[in-house]
Amino acid sequence: LNWHSSQIMLKYLYNVQDKQFALAEEYLELETKRIHELQRFLVPIVDWYINYSFTKEKFILSHIDSIKMMTWIHKDLSTIKKIMSNKQSVEVFKQFEEHKAISELNIQSAYRALRRIQKVYAIPASDMAVGKYKDRIIGDPMDACECNVMSKYSVEEYDTYGAIEWALQTYNKWLMDRPKCVDIDKLYYYIRLASMSTGFNFENLSNFSNLNHFGNIDYITRYFSLIENELNIRDINAESTDIYHIYDNFEQLSRNKNFRNLCRTGKSARPLTCESKCRYQTKNSPYWILMPFKEEDISINPSIKLYHDIIYDEEIELITKMASIDVSKLLDAHYVPRYHVDDIKICFTLKLTDAAFYFNGKISLVDEQRLGQLKWFSESSDPMLFGKLNERIECITEYSTKTAEGYQVVNYGLGGHFSEHVDAFTDGPKSNGNRLVTILFYMTDVPEDGYTVFPNINFVAHCRKGTALVWQNLYLNNGSVNSGTIHGGCPVIKGNKWIMTKGLYEEGQHLTYNWRDNKIITIV
Ligand SMILES: O=C(O)CCC(=O)C(=O)O
Numbered sequence: 137l138n139w140h141s142s143q144i145m146l147k148y149l150y151n152v153q154d155k156q157f158a159l160a161e162e163y164l165e166l167e168t169k170r171i172h173e174l175q176r177f178l179v180p181i182v183d184w185y186i187n188y189s190f191t192k193e194k195f196i197l198s199h200i201d202s203i204k205m206m207t208w209i210h211k212d213l214s215t216i217k218k219i220m221s222n223k224q225s226v227e228v229f230k231q232f233e234e235h236k237a238i239s240e241l242n243i244q245s246a247y248r249a250l251r252r253i254q255k256v257y258a259i260p261a262s263d264m265a266v267g268k269y270k271d272r273i274i275g276d277p278m279d280a281c282e283c284n285v286m287s288k289y290s291v292e293e294y295d296t297y298g299a300i301e302w303a304l305q306t307y308n309k310w311l312m313d314r315p316k317c318v319d320i321d322k323l324y325y326y327i328r329l330a331s332m333s334t335g336f337n338f339e340n341l342s343n344f345s346n347l348n349h350f351g352n353i354d355y356i357t358r359y360f361s362l363i364e365n366e367l368n369i370r371d372i373n374a375e376s377t378d379i380y381h382i383y384d385n386f387e388q389l390s391r392n393k394n395f396r397n398l399c400r401t402g403k404s405a406r407p408l409t410c411e412s413k414c415r416y417q418t419k420n421s422p423y424w425i426l427m428p429f430k431e432e433d434i435s436i437n438p439s440i441k442l443y444h445d446i447i448y449d450e451e452i453e454l455i456t457k458m459a460s461i462d463v464s465k466l467l468d469a470h471y472v473p474r475y476h477v478d479d480i481k482i483c484f485t486l487k488l489t490d491a492a493f494y495f496n497g498k499i500s501l502v503d504e505q506r507l508g509q510l511k512w513f514s515e516s517s518d519p520m521l522f523g524k525l526n527e528r529i530e531c532i533t534e535y536s537t538k539t540a541e542g543y544q545v546v547n548y549g550l551g552g553h554f555s556e557h558v559d560a561f562t563d564g565p566k567s568n569g570n571r572l573v574t575i576l577f578y579m580t581d582v583p584e585d586g587y588t589v590f591p592n593i594n595f596v597a598h599c600r601k602g603t604a605l606v607w608q609n610l611y612l613n614n615g616s617v618n619s620g621t622i623h624g625g626c627p628v629i630k631g632n633k634w635i636m637t638k639g640l641y642e643e644g645q646h647l648t649y650n651w652r653d654n655k656i657i658t659i660v
């Protein structure tokens with residue numbers, strides 16, 4: 137189980153932990169009771185025995201006394217054994233499983249997710265280690281052991297800059313109380329290993345390469361401060377320089393630069409034009425005149441619109457509950473869901489799973505591309521709810537939902553994200569045509585990060601509960617894929633991001649081109 141992949145999973149993990157703690161407490165109680173009982177029984181007997189042992193010889197000579205002794209021994213020893221082997225606590229102990237919930241691998245992926253947040257948002261390790269991002273508190277300070285793990289995993293992933301940055305944090309924290317979890321020798325090794333590829337002036341450090349660093353703290357301190365100086369020269373810690381560029385230089389992933397920049401600033405850089413309008417839209421429907429929807433133009437090419445208050449709190453509550461249901465079921469056998477039995481069946485057939493990323497028609501389960509938990513819902517899992525949503529979608533998009541795919545509900549977790557992609561298929565024609573329109577519902581508020589970013593048009597959408605972003609993936613004259621629709625979900629730093637998406641297909645729509653003729657999909 138990929139525990140950190142969503143908030144629902146993490147919630148489940150915390151519940152597993154609660155259960156194990158409760159077991160440990162129960163065990164302690166039973167054991168204490170048992171020990172006390174044994175003590176109560178044993179102490180007077182032992183006292184008695186010590187007193188009488190001086191007269192053992194006499195006992196043996198007296199036959200009456202011997203019988204007494206034999207009876208006592210027989211009775212007492214069996215009682216002692218009975219108390220000692222009280223099965224109750226043993227039974228509880230058997231249920232306690234330290235590794236039931238979490239594995240080393242889980243932890244490693246979680247640390248990797250943390251490092252991803254650090255890289256995308258360009259958070260210096262010195263800030264992250266105190267739980268800070270810009271002027272925000274994003275968590276509790278990390279201790280030397282935690283920083284050490286960051287360094288260790290960075291080394292294992294050939295993430296050289298991470299290795300050094302976190303080794304320095306580890307060292308600074310280690311100096312205070314020298315916890316055992318830090319092997320200073322290894323730390324030194326991490327740094328040496330990573331030094332050259334980060335552009336360090338290694339010559340300066342070579343004097344230290346043969347140092348007998350065991351027990352010579354002065355030497356190591358000099359070594360570490362040298363590295364720190366090196367980093368300072370590169371303005372890693374200087375407030376005035378933009379650390380983001382340093383990360384960019386190290387990462388050298390220029391194609392991601394704008395994406396990350398938009399994730400960081402959270403600000404759209406698109407110019408407002410005179411066509412940019414917002415309106416109360418009724419589409420001349422008498423129904424919608426009573427409750428017009430709030431439509432905001434975002435972009436003409438590609439066509440992107442934002443709808444406010446388009447999905448309601450009660451609907452959101454129902455959907456997120458339905459998506460979490462099998463997790464709750466796992467946790468608590470006595471869980472009584474409030475849905476109709478038929479709905480449950482459908483909920484269970486479509487299980488919550490790790491969100492996958494499709495590339496060239498192949499499924500890839502790599503955290504670096506996408507991390508979240510996903511559940512598909514077909515209309516039949518709640519005809520009332522999804523029927524209404526379909527109607528609403530048809531009204532705002534003026535496209536049919538008859539040929540559309542189901543609803544995809546996603547919950548993000550620790551560093552949950554979705555790297556840049558197009559929603560349209562690019563690996564060849566599909567029977568229902570391509571994904572023409574995407575509707576992305578935001579079902580929670582994520583106040584300060586986790587945006588949806590369209591890097592090619594410099595647009596950033598914030599995750600606001602009840603709004604929906606609607607865009608056209610294809611050009612309407614020939615069905616080629618509009619590269620302006622490249623988008624991704626920035627890693628979530630803090631908060632619970634729930635979204636739901638639906639794709640509408642070309643099939644069944646009134647289009648000016650014949651999509652069945654499109655044998656090759658081009659991205660323009
Ligand atoms: O999480 C987001 O903001 C984007 C999600 C997305 O692009 C998708 O599910 O296709």
Ligand SMILES: [Fe+2]
Nearest residue numbers: 557558559623
């Ligand atoms: Fe997408």
